[in-house]
Amino acid sequence: MKRRFYLRLLFSKSSHFSLRMSILGIISLLSKRTLNTTPSLQEVMLTSERYGVQRLPFSHVSNRDLAFFECLMPGRVITDPDELKLFNVDWLQSGHLVRCLHFGPCLGKRGGTGILICQAGCILENLSQYLESMDFTMPLDLGAKGSCHIGGNVATNAGGLRVLRYGSLRGTVLGLEVVLADGSILNCLASLQKDNTGYDLKQLFIGSEGTLGVITTVSILCPQKPKAVNLAFLGCPGFSQVLETFTTCRGMLGEILSAYEFMDDKSMKLVESHLKLSNPVTGSPFYVLIETSGSNSAHDEEKLNHFLEQAMTSGLVMDGTVVTEDKRIKALWALRERITEALTHDGYVYKYDISLPVKRLYDLVTDTRERLGRSAKNVVGYGHLGDGNLHLNITAESYSHSLLEAIEPFVYEWTAQYQVSISAEHGLGFKKKHYIHYSKPREAVHLMQKFKAMLDPKGILNPYKTLDNV
């Protein structure tokens, strides 16, 4: 049963699945588990069971199929149900994983610019370390960097902490290699910064959550490693001061501002209680993390000091700390990056990832908290303020359908009064696909369905995700 579930990507009703597609399947069987956050292997209800998903008419893995895989990669096909369990549950303890083999990345340099080419299965943090050793930096940084794969990052158009400085992956991904549903390989792996020959096909696969093709190789433009990095962790007396602090530092720090994150008091409390991290600045209802990255440490410090003086004098900021050493920067970033992890320790998590006009960003948290009252354990808000991106998270002791019904569609209807995205950077996946109409007009969804039907007529690529079946 679980085995079939895991391998369903490979087997459509028709038996005409191609060799290349099979190899991809094998590859996903091969890689070793590399998650830093190992989930406790408690019994988790499968998505198909929890949400009563009707299985699409895919075929099942036969002994003949297994023999075929065994022949391709002798001794490396896993069929033991206990071993497979690990692959059926993700670290949020829902959904399942498909993994790709990864081998070494390579960096090309062109006139002071780094161009990284790597396999989809490379772990983001490993790529970052590889690049830093060569004085370059990854334009993408996420809290989950220790476990997430670059292929997945691109497939979901992951945003993260550095969008403010380096923009979205749509600008930094130079090329992709993608395996299509018919088993053919689409090579869009150019490593050129500019290329206007025909349509930019790779864009369609960025952010399509694996539903149009499987990304196997990625080429990314990587900026030079900044010579000086400063990180300020500040406490603000209210959300309006969080906003004003952003406008002020945007003007005064300008081109060296590389991140502006905000966290509410409740999310910091969870990090402190569940992960035993210590918050150097306490007693504020809101906190912000301001990172600068520049080429001249004296200039950067001067800019930062001017800004801090101004922010303290005008009462925007109550208290704060600034660090410049690498180790202390990492420790301070952990307060923000590990909120997601702290939340999973708090119980079952209902996660929302919304683009909103910044002025209204926190009202959604307040209103949701009020609405849910004691039926929720915690309602927290944090996120990438510089990108207008709120992460709203609600925890409860365990999953409850009635709590879900109190949250949805309330959250979507609340946000519908503004021009919003109900998935700023996480993707629609399985749980949010029905809500796409809150962000996209009918004609757009219809066109997406036409693309899906054209590129994956049998619906074998990441089924049940992103779009409803036509």
Add this chain to the structure above:
Amino acid sequence: MKRRFYLRLLFSKSSHFSLRMSILGIISLLSKRTLNTTPSLQEVMLTSERYGVQRLPFSHVSNRDLAFFECLMPGRVITDPDELKLFNVDWLQSGHLVRCLHFGPCLGKRGGTGILICQAGCILENLSQYLESMDFTMPLDLGAKGSCHIGGNVATNAGGLRVLRYGSLRGTVLGLEVVLADGSILNCLASLQKDNTGYDLKQLFIGSEGTLGVITTVSILCPQKPKAVNLAFLGCPGFSQVLETFTTCRGMLGEILSAYEFMDDKSMKLVESHLKLSNPVTGSPFYVLIETSGSNSAHDEEKLNHFLEQAMTSGLVMDGTVVTEDKRIKALWALRERITEALTHDGYVYKYDISLPVKRLYDLVTDTRERLGRSAKNVVGYGHLGDGNLHLNITAESYSHSLLEAIEPFVYEWTAQYQVSISAEHGLGFKKKHYIHYSKPREAVHLMQKFKAMLDPKGILNPYKTLDNV
């Protein structure tokens, strides 16, 4: 005859062209000519005649059609052949124009970020001025800014002078409204910095040269206007010094480097002789323009001075000048921006726009010059070195088929030894569509053709361009 040519966008063999599509057509008839560079209205051979284009089975404009347009917009339909002539010839004196009505842009501000929404027919320079008056800046800047429309810029994914700093339009365009071939309007006009709900459809229209849909409205993320701008114009003794100067300034100027352009001596000579502009630094075989944009003039000047000292001491730069006043900056930029205009005064121009590894960039110019010898009047090279983008231009007294045959496929075969793009930022258009295979594999071209067939089954959108008919 000319009338038919101009209006052919609107009339497919089938008479089922929709009302909306017709309105678009009317709109293109309405707008007044706003080109700064008015072409001399000498008789120009139409592309269809020069290249013997076989007309696709489109219908012709009937009196009934004209009556329909007249009824929609009384008194504004142009049918006089002399008046229409203007619309059949572009300023490079080939091709033809389709124009859109434009009305006022509007700027939204969100936490120190500007989001511009404007009609496709807005002139780039007008948008720039509008934004600057509100302390924001356009992420796109081109030599042709005085005449080009933002809709065309997006449809061709125009690159220009600021890609180095603000990235490509794919990252800064937040939303589009597009009219599809069936007359329906696709609204992807979100103004959010992040939105991962479904596939990013707008990307397919960016850079598709109007062959998949007509862009009618654009939303763009606009950075704050830099507080300090410096421009250095420097002479280098050779192309290897041009490259080394780039690497040096990339390291020393870092985040404030906003443009790095190079020009060869020959292109400067054309600007001086045809446009009577004076070059303040003479006697070098190569020139570079280095622009910095930052938030602190004292810091920026200090960085620039350190860099210049280093570049002069080490012999990378022979001579140079630095300006900071707005007027002098504009005058100096004109030396680079008006090369294209100077070339048109030199005769018929064969234009190439290639992405190459920077180290080989100028070899193509030298080799082409040697190959063509006296059959060409001038062979010049300049471009966006920071993006690895060469503009190779060849002039002759008049168009000659034999000269074209000496250039093509030579240029494409020369570049094929590297991983290149034969159209870095200009698009394939009519003349280069046959050469797409030098940059894209067969499978990719095949997939593009499938998209074209799906979105424009009758082939009425910008016919004869980008892709060969299937």
